[in-house]
Amino acid sequence: MERFEIAVIPGDGIGNEVMPEALRVLEAAGSRYGVEFAFREFDWSCERYKRTGRMMPEDGIEQLRGHDAILLGAVGYPGVPDHVSLWGLLIPIRREFDQYVNLRPVRLLPGLTPPVRDVSPGDIDFWVVRENSEGEYSMLGGRQGEGTPGEMVMQASVFTRRGTDRILRYAFEFARRNRRSLVTSATKSNGIYHSMPYWDERFRAIAEEYPDLSAEQEHIDILTAKFVLRPRHFDVVVGSNLFGDILSDLGPGVTGTIGVAPSANIDPERRHPSMFEPVHGSAPDIAGRGVANPVGQIWSAAMMLDHLGAPEAGAGVLAAVESVLASTAAPLTPDLGGTARTGDLGGAIAAAVAD
Amino acid sequence: MERFEIAVIPGDGIGNEVMPEALRVLEAAGSRYGVEFAFREFDWSCERYKRTGRMMPEDGIEQLRGHDAILLGAVGYPGVPDHVSLWGLLIPIRREFDQYVNLRPVRLLPGLTPPVRDVSPGDIDFWVVRENSEGEYSMLGGRQGEGTPGEMVMQASVFTRRGTDRILRYAFEFARRNRRSLVTSATKSNGIYHSMPYWDERFRAIAEEYPDLSAEQEHIDILTAKFVLRPRHFDVVVGSNLFGDILSDLGPGVTGTIGVAPSANIDPERRHPSMFEPVHGSAPDIAGRGVANPVGQIWSAAMMLDHLGAPEAGAGVLAAVESVLASTAAPLTPDLGGTARTGDLGGAIAAAVAD
Ligand SMILES: CC(C)[C@H](C(=O)O)[C@@H](O)C(=O)O
Ligand SMILES: CC(C)[C@H](C(=O)O)[C@@H](O)C(=O)O
Numbered sequence: 001m002e003r004f005e006i007a008v009i010p011g012d013g014i015g016n017e018v019m020p021e022a023l024r025v026l027e028a029a030g031s032r033y034g035v036e037f038a039f040r041e042f043d044w045s046c047e048r049y050k051r052t053g054r055m056m057p058e059d060g061i062e063q064l065r066g067h068d069a070i071l072l073g074a075v076g077y078p079g080v081p082d083h084v085s086l087w088g089l090l091i092p093i094r095r096e097f098d099q100y101v102n103l104r105p106v107r108l109l110p111g112l113t114p115p116v117r118d119v120s121p122g123d124i125d126f127w128v129v130r131e132n133s134e135g136e137y138s139m140l141g142g143r144q145g146e147g148t149p150g151e152m153v154m155q156a157s158v159f160t161r162r163g164t165d166r167i168l169r170y171a172f173e174f175a176r177r178n179r180r181s182l183v184t185s186a187t188k189s190n191g192i193y194h195s196m197p198y199w200d201e202r203f204r205a206i207a208e209e210y211p212d213l214s215a216e217q218e219h220i221d222i223l224t225a226k227f228v229l230r231p232r233h234f235d236v237v238v239g240s241n242l243f244g245d246i247l248s249d250l251g252p253g254v255t256g257t258i259g260v261a262p263s264a265n266i267d268p269e270r271r272h273p274s275m276f277e278p279v280h281g282s283a284p285d286i287a288g289r290g291v292a293n294p295v296g297q298i299w300s301a302a303m304m305l306d307h308l309g310a311p312e313a314g315a316g317v318l319a320a321v322e323s324v325l326a327s328t329a330a331p332l333t334p335d336l337g338g339t340a341r342t343g344d345l346g347g348a349i350a351a352a353v354a355d
Numbered sequence: 356m357e358r359f360e361i362a363v364i365p366g367d368g369i370g371n372e373v374m375p376e377a378l379r380v381l382e383a384a385g386s387r388y389g390v391e392f393a394f395r396e397f398d399w400s401c402e403r404y405k406r407t408g409r410m411m412p413e414d415g416i417e418q419l420r421g422h423d424a425i426l427l428g429a430v431g432y433p434g435v436p437d438h439v440s441l442w443g444l445l446i447p448i449r450r451e452f453d454q455y456v457n458l459r460p461v462r463l464l465p466g467l468t469p470p471v472r473d474v475s476p477g478d479i480d481f482w483v484v485r486e487n488s489e490g491e492y493s494m495l496g497g498r499q500g501e502g503t504p505g506e507m508v509m510q511a512s513v514f515t516r517r518g519t520d521r522i523l524r525y526a527f528e529f530a531r532r533n534r535r536s537l538v539t540s541a542t543k544s545n546g547i548y549h550s551m552p553y554w555d556e557r558f559r560a561i562a563e564e565y566p567d568l569s570a571e572q573e574h575i576d577i578l579t580a581k582f583v584l585r586p587r588h589f590d591v592v593v594g595s596n597l598f599g600d601i602l603s604d605l606g607p608g609v610t611g612t613i614g615v616a617p618s619a620n621i622d623p624e625r626r627h628p629s630m631f632e633p634v635h636g637s638a639p640d641i642a643g644r645g646v647a648n649p650v651g652q653i654w655s656a657a658m659m660l661d662h663l664g665a666p667e668a669g670a671g672v673l674a675a676v677e678s679v680l681a682s683t684a685a686p687l688t689p690d691l692g693g694t695a696r697t698g699d700l701g702g703a704i705a706a707a708v709a710d
Pocket of ligand 1: 190191221441445600634
């Protein structure tokens with residue numbers, strides 16, 4: 001029996017409500033598919049920050065290092081500025097563990113009500129491959145002339161050859177491995193003068209290594225419009241840290257909700273633990289009421305199983321999600337138009353996994 | 356009779372096909388509402404670049420300076436890198452004339468087929484106020500270690516106090532003047548470390564000057580999803596150069612097409628000519644076939660009339676566009692599901708203006 005050590009960080013807000021459901025589904029998948037988990041929970045969060053002045057202990061990264069994977073809930077809460085909470089926990093984990101791929105499926109699940117017309121499950125089914133370690137998310141920069149009329153802020157983005165090539169190559173490899181034929185690059189080389197023409201240059205160079213795949217590029221402005229106008233068109237979409245972030249919220253939005261979308265922060269070289277988290281945030285507006293949708297967290301756990309080398313278990317969890325959402329008696333949370341509670345939906349999925 | 360000197364730059368691709376329709380509609384509006392135009396045409400374009408090595412002559416900005424307004428078609432064509440063509444014409448005009456506001460309506464016109472369900476004309480009706488002079492569109496930065504494995508590109512964004520405050524204030528003033536109650540700020544202060552927290556800080560400060568208006572902020576990722584999920588919600592959305600660019604393509608995408616969307620590059624202090632151009636690009640794929648949709652260019656001309664102080668004429672042109680599109684016999688171009696040609700649709704609108 002395989003045994004995995006999982007670091008569990010529920011984080012803030014609804015992170016604390018959806019995480020137990022994911023653990024319950026993982027236990028069910030473990031029994032069914034012969035996988036064992038040791039969960040170690042960490043209370044790193046904005047609450048901890050308010051108490052101690054730090055989102056995680058100074059040796060936080062070291063504490064995580066020995067684990068096979070990290071399951072994260074959501075980070076951020078009113079009263080702690082976002083850029084403090086995120087740069088004190090989420091972003092350092094992504095970077096210290098060189099989780100340079102953020103992989104996010106965009107898939108119309110059964111039971112959702114998409115805002116766009118004439119689409120059924122199966123019609124929208126693509127992947128966003130987001131650069132996750134550099135680019136627009138950068139601490140380089142600062143402010144000058146604070147409080148004066150001449151005040152200004154400079155913000156740098158950094159695109160390295162190594163960082164750009166490895167994410168582009170990952171996108172093409174992923175497309176080939178998953179029988180996808182088209183890789184779309186998100187750019188803005190007509191407006192952003194240095195970094196985006198460089199991104200395009202590298203995209204062209206890497207695309208040449210994959211003559212069996214089609215490659216196209218679109219400026220991010222029109223690309224967002226095409227996500228809405230032609231969502232069936234896409235297969236694998238690769239973007240910088242910022243563009244990938246935008247597209248991986250917009251894509252799930254087009255399927256009806258970001259509440260169910262998962263993500264994987266991956267170190268493909270497996271030198272470090274990878275991290276799995278829903279796309280949604282801590283949702284302070286509904287936190288504490290037990291009505292959050294646990295599917296994003298559960299689907300993230302399924303991606304974790306795939307990554308850990310238990311794809312049968314991962315597929316089993318995803319199939320359970322789909323069959324529960326498709327059933328007419330599904331206990332849907334309010335965001336999906338139902339009246340069920342977080343635990344009802346999580347419980348139904350856990351039961352379907354065990355079945 | 357008022358007389359306006361208009362600089363006309365058709366530019367590239369379909370710019371050359373839609374511009375004559377806008378001029379024809381302006382002539383019709385002129386006769387009807389008692390306004391006279393002197394049009395001076397400039398052949399500045401990628402074609403000119405191929406011939407002369409410059410998108411516009413060295414004294415191009417000087418040549419434009421005396422005009423009351425600039426009407427632009429579209430810039431960019433295969434064979435000339437986008438960042439060359441745009442930074443050689445469009446962007447210098449925006450900057451030299453300090454057209455720091457890019458104002459873009461998002462409005463569901465009659466006759467369009469929106470990709471989202473359950474919306475009718477009137478349901479989607481908001482404005483994007485885009486910063487147009489600084490931010491992410493910056494020439495600061497460069498490449499180091501070219502061709503080596505250590506190669507890297509740095510791209511700076513610049514947010515000044517003056518530049519940030521004036522666009523935010525414009526958004527609030529615009530909202531107040533146009534009886535809009537909500538201003539939404541596009542941010543990404545949870546990921547972009549220096550510039551976006553600064554943007555938020557200034558947004559909070561300026562919002563305090565307008566206690567009669569509601570103010571909210573959304574991170575750009577979830578904001579794009581909300582454009583699709585709740586397009587009725589928005590009134591005035593203010594964003595940086597890049598975020599405003601994205602939102603003003605996505606918004607029209609949600610209404611069914613970016614082919615009809617207009618934009619105004621405004622110097623609100625009227626020290627310099629302002630520039631009016633459709634949101635769409637030069638569309639090389641359909642250029643030369645006479646089937647481009649002229650509505651974006653015509654609606655841009657209507658915005659120009661408003662700006663020139665002929666709001667009756669501007670409203671007349673927009674009403675003509677709406678009545679033509681709403682009629683069952685409308686000569687629609689292929690992008691709108693019809694078989695009409697550019698001139699058919701432009702002609703019908705000109706006739707409706709004269710009526
Ligand atoms: C062509 C390009 C540089 C331009 C921009 O990004 O400003 C266009 O997309 C626009 O929206 O006017
Ligand atoms: C919370 C925020 C920093 C984060 C990001 O932008 O990376 C989130 O939006 C995400 O997509 O994981």
